[in-house]
Amino acid sequence: MKTCHILPILLAALPLISAADPYKNAQALEKRIPKKILFESIQPVWSSDASRLYFQRGTEIFQVDTANGKIQPSAVLQTSSQYFESSNPTIQRFTVDNNHGFIALITSGSEVKTLRLSDGKVESVLPENNPFALVPKSATAKTASKKGSSKTLICFVNNTGKTTDIEWINRDGKRKKYTALQPGETHVQATYAGHVFIAGKLAFTATKQAAVAYLDSRPKSHQPARNQRKLQIEFKQNNLFVKNTSTGQTTQLTTDGSKDWKYCGPVLWSPDERYLITMREKRGTERHINLIEVMPTGQLQPKTKTIAYPKPGDELDVRLPCLFDLETARQIEIDPALFPRAWRLNHFHFSPESDRFFMVYNERGHQTLKLIAVQTATGKTASIVEETSPTFIDYSQKLYLHHLDKTDEAIWASERSGWNQLYLVNRKTGTLEPITSGEWVVRGVDHVDDDKRQIWFRISGIYPEQDPYYVHHARINFDGTDLTILTEANGTHDIQFSPNRDYYIDTWSRVDQPPVHELRRSSDGKKIVSLGKADPSKLLATHPHLPEPFAAKGRDGKTDIYGVIYRPSTFDPHKKYPVIESIYAGPHGQFVPKSFSAFRGPQKMAELGFIVVQIDGMGTNWRLKKFHDVCWKNLKDAGFPDRIAWMQAAAKKYPFMDLSRVGIYGGSAGGQNAMRAVLDHADFYKAAAADCGCHDNRMDKIWWNEAWMGWPVDECYEKSSNVADAHKLNGKLLLTVGMMDRNVDPSSTMQVVEALIAADKDFEFIPFPSRGHGAGGSAYGQRRRAEFFIKHLRPAPEQ
Numbered sequence: 001m002k003t004c005h006i007l008p009i010l011l012a013a014l015p016l017i018s019a020a021d022p023y024k025n026a027q028a029l030e031k032r033i034p035k036k037i038l039f040e041s042i043q044p045v046w047s048s049d050a051s052r053l054y055f056q057r058g059t060e061i062f063q064v065d066t067a068n069g070k071i072q073p074s075a076v077l078q079t080s081s082q083y084f085e086s087s088n089p090t091i092q093r094f095t096v097d098n099n100h101g102f103i104a105l106i107t108s109g110s111e112v113k114t115l116r117l118s119d120g121k122v123e124s125v126l127p128e129n130n131p132f133a134l135v136p137k138s139a140t141a142k143t144a145s146k147k148g149s150s151k152t153l154i155c156f157v158n159n160t161g162k163t164t165d166i167e168w169i170n171r172d173g174k175r176k177k178y179t180a181l182q183p184g185e186t187h188v189q190a191t192y193a194g195h196v197f198i199a200g201k202l203a204f205t206a207t208k209q210a211a212v213a214y215l216d217s218r219p220k221s222h223q224p225a226r227n228q229r230k231l232q233i234e235f236k237q238n239n240l241f242v243k244n245t246s247t248g249q250t251t252q253l254t255t256d257g258s259k260d261w262k263y264c265g266p267v268l269w270s271p272d273e274r275y276l277i278t279m280r281e282k283r284g285t286e287r288h289i290n291l292i293e294v295m296p297t298g299q300l301q302p303k304t305k306t307i308a309y310p311k312p313g314d315e316l317d318v319r320l321p322c323l324f325d326l327e328t329a330r331q332i333e334i335d336p337a338l339f340p341r342a343w344r345l346n347h348f349h350f351s352p353e354s355d356r357f358f359m360v361y362n363e364r365g366h367q368t369l370k371l372i373a374v375q376t377a378t379g380k381t382a383s384i385v386e387e388t389s390p391t392f393i394d395y396s397q398k399l400y401l402h403h404l405d406k407t408d409e410a411i412w413a414s415e416r417s418g419w420n421q422l423y424l425v426n427r428k429t430g431t432l433e434p435i436t437s438g439e440w441v442v443r444g445v446d447h448v449d450d451d452k453r454q455i456w457f458r459i460s461g462i463y464p465e466q467d468p469y470y471v472h473h474a475r476i477n478f479d480g481t482d483l484t485i486l487t488e489a490n491g492t493h494d495i496q497f498s499p500n501r502d503y504y505i506d507t508w509s510r511v512d513q514p515p516v517h518e519l520r521r522s523s524d525g526k527k528i529v530s531l532g533k534a535d536p537s538k539l540l541a542t543h544p545h546l547p548e549p550f551a552a553k554g555r556d557g558k559t560d561i562y563g564v565i566y567r568p569s570t571f572d573p574h575k576k577y578p579v580i581e582s583i584y585a586g587p588h589g590q591f592v593p594k595s596f597s598a599f600r601g602p603q604k605m606a607e608l609g610f611i612v613v614q615i616d617g618m619g620t621n622w623r624l625k626k627f628h629d630v631c632w633k634n635l636k637d638a639g640f641p642d643r644i645a646w647m648q649a650a651a652k653k654y655p656f657m658d659l660s661r662v663g664i665y666g667g668s669a670g671g672q673n674a675m676r677a678v679l680d681h682a683d684f685y686k687a688a689a690a691d692c693g694c695h696d697n698r699m700d701k702i703w704w705n706e707a708w709m710g711w712p713v714d715e716c717y718e719k720s721s722n723v724a725d726a727h728k729l730n731g732k733l734l735l736t737v738g739m740m741d742r743n744v745d746p747s748s749t750m751q752v753v754e755a756l757i758a759a760d761k762d763f764e765f766i767p768f769p770s771r772g773h774g775a776g777g778s779a780y781g782q783r784r785r786a787e788f789f790i791k792h793l794r795p796a797p798e799q
Contacts, residue, residue, distance in 0.1 A: 023786050026607035029543065029569065033599040036539035039532055040598070042496075042517045043209060044505050045095050050498035053505075053519060054096060057532060061094065061102075064519060066503050069529030074102075093210045095131050105132045105155075105210055114212060127159065127214045134213045136202035143203045144173045148192025153210040156187045156199065160216045167198045172742075172772075174297075181215070229273060231326060238262035240278060242326060251329055254322075263322065270354035275376045276324045277348055277357060284315035289745050294769045307742055310702040313713035321345060321359065323379060332379040338372055341365075343706075351427075352405045358384070358427070362395050365711040369393045371401065371412065373427065384430045385412055391632040396707060397588055397621060402448050403427075411435070411455065411478075413442065415625045422455065424478055435480050438462075441622055443471055447501070453478040456501075459485075460622055466490050467549065467562055469594055469622060473506075475522075486525040489516065492594040497522070505531065509596035511547040511564055539598055543569040547593075547600070552649030554618060554642035559627065561642045563615035564592050565650065566606040573654075577611045578661035578793040579647060581685075583677075585638040586669035587631040587708045590616045601777075605665075608786055609795030611657050613650070617642035631708050633716035635697060636680065636725075638673040644684050659684070661793045665785060667691035667774055668744055675722045675752070678731030687732035687792040689785045691776025692744050695722035699748040723748075726755035733763040734788045738775030764788065 038058065045054040053064040054074060061074045094104040103116050103125060114125040114132060127133060134154070137143075145168070156166055158181035166187060167175040175198060179187050189197065193208040204213040234241040234250070238257035243250045257263050261282050268277040289309040294302045310316070319342070323332045339345060339361040347360040354376060361370040371385040387393055398420050400413035410425040412432070420442050422435040436442055440461035447456040456475050461468035462485060470492040475484045487493040491508040498504065502522055509515040514534035518527050540546075545567040554561040568577075582602045584591040592614045593600060602612040617639015619631035630637060651657040664685050666674040671693025677685040694700035697709050698717050709717055718724050733756075737749035756763050766784055768775035775781055789795070 023608060023783065023790075026604050026786070027783075029604060029607050030599055032542050033539060036536070036542060037514060037598045038535040038538070039517075040515055040534045040596075042505060042507060042531065043093065044496050044498075046498045046503075047096060048499070050500050050502050052096075053498070053503070054094070055505075055517075055531060056094070064529065064531070066498070066519065066528065069519065071529060071531070093132060103131055105212070127157075127212075127217075130212060130214075132209075132211050133217065134204045134207070134211045136199075136204050136213070136217050136219050138219050139198050139201055139203040141173070143169060143196060143198070145169055145171050145196045146194035147171065148195050150193050150208050152191060152193050152206050152208055154189045154191060154197065154204065154206050155210070155212045156181060156189065156197075156204075156215065157212060158183055158185050158215045160200075164200050164215050165198075169196050169198055169203075229269075231273075233267050233276065233278070235263055235265070240322075240324070242329070253324055253329060254331065268348050268350070268357075270350045270357070270376065271352055272354040274325065274327050275350070275354055275357075276326055278322050278324070279319045280322050281320075282318040284310075284317045287311055287314050289747070291740050291742070291746070292769075293740060305740075309745060311700065311745075312698055312702050312705045312709065312711070312717065314702060316343070316364065318342070319345065321348070321374075323357075323374065323376060325376075332376070334374055334379040335381050338370065338381045338383055339363075347401055349403050351408075358403070358410075360399070360401060362393075364706070366392045366395060366707055367710075369395060369399070371410070371425070382430075384410075384427055385414075385425055385432065387414055387416065389415075391629045392708060392710070394588075394621070394628070394707075396703070400445055402445070404450055406450065409478075411445070411448065413445075418625045420625075422457070433480070435478060436476060436483075437480070439624070440468070441624075443622065446473075463488075463490075467551070467594065468560075469562060469590055469592070469616070470510075471594070484525055486520065486522070488525070491516075494595075495520075503528070509534075511549055511593055511596060514596050534596070536598075543603070545569065545571050547603075550646075550650055552646045554639075554645055559618070559642075561615060561617060561639075561646045562592060563613055563646055563650075565654075566600075566602045566612040568606045568609060573656050575656060576658040577609065577656050578663065578789075578795055579651075579657050579659060580605055580610045580612050580663040580665065580789060580793070581643065581647070582612060582614050582670075583638070583643075583664055583666040583673045584668070584670035585617060585620060585631075585635075585673045586704075587619055587621060587628065587635075588704070590620045590622050592616045604782070605786070605789075608790060610663075610789070610793070613647065615639070615643045615646050617646075633709055633714075634720065635669075635672070635708060636676050636720035638676055640677065640681050644681065661686060663687040663689070663789050663793050665689035665691070665789075667693070667776055669694060671695070671749075671776075672722060675733060675735075676725075678733055679722065679725045679728045682730035685731060687734075687789060689734040689736070689776070689788055691736045691781065692738060692741055692746070692773050693722065693735075693749060693752075694744045695748045695752045696724070697721070699745050699751065701743070723751045723755045726752055726761065727759035729756060729759070729761045729763065732788070732792045733761075734785065735763060735765045736768065736776035736781055736784070738768045738771035738773060740770060741773045741775070743773035 042055050053066055062071050063074045064071050106113050114130050116123045116125050161183050163182050165180050166178050169175050191206045193206050195206045197204050199215045230246050232243045239254045240263040241250050241252050264279050264281050287310050288306045291305045293305055296303050341364045343362045343364040345359050350357045356373050358373050361372055367389050369387040370383050373382045373384050398413055402411040408427045412423045412425050423432040424435050425432055443458035443460050445457045459472050459474050462472055473486040473495050487506050489508045491510040493508040495504045495506050506518045506520050507515050514536045516533040517531040519529050520527050548565045550565050551560050551562050606612040618627055619639050651659050662685050664674045664677045671690040672695055674688040674690040678688040697705040737746050739746050
């Protein structure tokens with residue numbers, strides 16, 4: 001009788017890694033590497049006229065004349081060290097005033113001061129004059145942190161008269177107390193940009209740069225000034241009412257609202273305030289999933305959490321636009337013929353004359369996308385732009401619309417040429433003229449200058465000799481002339497403009513090239529001066545092998561496939577190493593990193609004695625449309641023919657890669673991919689660790705799965721189901737799942753477990769009762785995954 005090894009049975013069955021094993025060293029690697037890179041990033045500070053640039057390197061601040069590129073140290077800050085007992089204070093952030101005087105945020109140990117430095121004098125800056133002060137919002141029940149990005153600091157200053165708790169609030173809205181500040185006390189908190197802290201009734205959101213949170217601050221309203229219109233809109237009893245604030249008279253505009261078909265917001269007024277758009281909504285089938293919280297806060301007994309969770313094929317809410325003429329107090333019927341099966345109607349926009357409004361119609365199934373114009377006087381509709389595709393339209397990543405009201409035009413993004421490009425739309429005639437064109441893709445628009453008729457945008461694939469995923473920056477005129485490429489070095493680029501956009505700092509890097517910083521001129525993209533580059537010497541002393549970019553032909557023998565190779569710090573080219581792929585083949589993006597980082601997760605796995613690879617196969621995003629379309633109704637493909645061909649080419653060049661021992665791991669879409677490897681390609685992949693996988697696309701959230709698998713739900717969903725194909729398992733498999741996962745229904749993994757048991761297949765399974773999405777990436781999950789691969793792939797011994 002075959003078995004399913006479930007925790008805690010697995011704990012006793014597996015040989016645990018001892019303290020002397022490489023796993024301990026692998027875990028320690030991440031702690032040894034941080035802060036090993038000097039001058040990895042740059043935060044430019046520009047004078048108001050952009051004639052001077054200031055930047056920090058180490059504890060020094062330099063001044064650059066932007067006209068000639070002359071660099072010199074800024075002597076005024078040399079006196080700042082006298083303010084502290086510490087001999088080496090670190091300046092975390094600074095700015096300049098209109099007279100080029102410095103205001104600096106300086107830390108020394110746990111002390112943070114905001115100082116004004118001019119003429120060698122140091123003065124404290126009052127809270128109301130502090131340019132680094134965070135503006136709080138009022139804490140509400142919905143307040144929560146976002147996914148954290150870069151590391152940062154918040155200095156909390158209790159300038160109130162009472163003791164105040166400082167609490168961190170996670171992405172689910174749960175609070176964790178960090179400290180209690182007495183009146184007059186300060187606390188420096190290391191955190192991540194986007195994380196939110198609560199102090200009393202105030203919520204402070206961490207920014208990318210160090211900042212100060214004064215606890216007696218008052219929230220500043222980010223809402224527009226209160227509308228002074230004479231008419232106010234009210235929704236009551238599922239209907240729409242308008243109230244005259246001058247007379248107090250209320251008029252009911254609709255009478256056909258009901259519980260099934262109700263009038264609701266949002267509300268959009270025409271510029272002349274005569275017309276009004278609202279929505280009318282009919283609720284679809286409301287699906288819920290139930291999660292069992294086994295250890296809820298404040299009680300012993302488990303409880304059930306129920307969350308709304310629509311799935312592919314579910315009946316959607318119907319939301320239709322409604323147009324009202326407030327001058328005549330009547331509703332103008334809008335012809336719905338052009339939007340019969342809406343996934344979503346949005347991007348509503350009135351013309352300046354109020355004679356038309358525009359909206360974007362995304363049809364369910366995501367094969368039709370339209371820009372529609374509606375005449376306000378008659379409700380007649382016209383399709384201005386219509387996109388159709390035999391596969392899918394990538395609305396979630398590539399939809400872009402910018403209205404040009406002065407000239408009755410719009411800028412629109414489309415893949416109709418096979419490449420994501422920008423087009424100029426005549427809103428009267430519907431004609432499209434290409435703004436950008438070529439065998440490369442527009443990655444995003446950063447700035448549109450309506451008056452100069454210029455677009456500043458990100459671009460990939462513009463240099464044929466470079467990795468086509470590297471992000472470059474460019475500028476172009478609306479008529480497609482004067483395409484100016486602002487970046488050129490062989491790497492991926494991030495640029496920061498001066499306030500007047502005359503100059504910019506170009507920071508570029510690769511996984512094997514630490515960041516390089518350059519000052520450039522916007523008019524022609526020419527370099528003015530090199531500002532320096534990061535120093536990786538301390539990093540290389542800890543880990544001498546940077547990740548290596550590698551390219552090889554894919555399944556067709558023609559298309560280049562790009563990936564990255566990670567080696568352990570003890571790498572010996574004369575040894576044989578098993579290979580592990582870290583996979584994520586979600587079609588919404590591309591997974592392989594392109595920029596430099598001192599540490600990435602796969603390095604920890606490599607440190608155990610493996611070669612770890614990451615690869616972007618066909619079916620992923622940001623190449624030509626044909627490349628992307630491989631995923632259409634075919635998520636089980638996951639680019640595996642390209643991945644295998646890539647590894648075979650890499651092993652031919654590097655014989656230390658032992659392809660007789662190949663493993664794979666991934667989470668979410670990557671969890672689906674990882675299990676699929678040992679269902680369809682077990683002759684190549686010997687072991688797979690799949691975390692929180694969307695193993696059956698009918699079980700996962702509606703938007704992501706219908707985007708690539710289409711609608712209505714058809715047989716392609718079952719053909720890509722790991723549940724349906726569980727009987728094909730022919731390799732070692734570790735399944736992990738967080739039973740409180742709100743992203744991917746954990747029942748998706750449980751159904752795989754049932755199918756594997758029914759098929760009498762051996763596998764290993766670790767449920768995390770109280771964890772959410774990505775539970776397998778926790779410290780415990782990583783250790784168990786490492787044990788799994790060590791057991792089944794036998795890594796190379798240490799030197």
